Amino acid sequence: MILGVTRNEELFEGIGESFLQLITLHQVAWRNWEKVGILLLGTSILIIIVDLLSNIIRKKFK
Incomplete structure (x- = not known):
């Protein structure tokens, strides 16, 4: 957990x-590699989508 939290975000x-x-560590401990791969792939895709959307929004308001 984060110590010294100053904002709700x-x-x-x-x-x-x-x-x-926690989910990823449990899947690794259970050697459930398919779910670990899906979690990592899904997280990577989500990060790319959010980054692209933030760039589009930033360019519109510039």
Whole structure:
């Protein structure tokens, strides 16, 4: 967990990261490699989509 949280967003980011990390670590411990791969691929795709959308929004408001 994040120490010294100053904003609500930081708290939710920490909770989200911890949840995703917990799921991934459990799948690795259970040697469920297919779910680990899906989690990593899904997270990567989600990050790329959010980055592209933020770039589009940033260019519109510039």
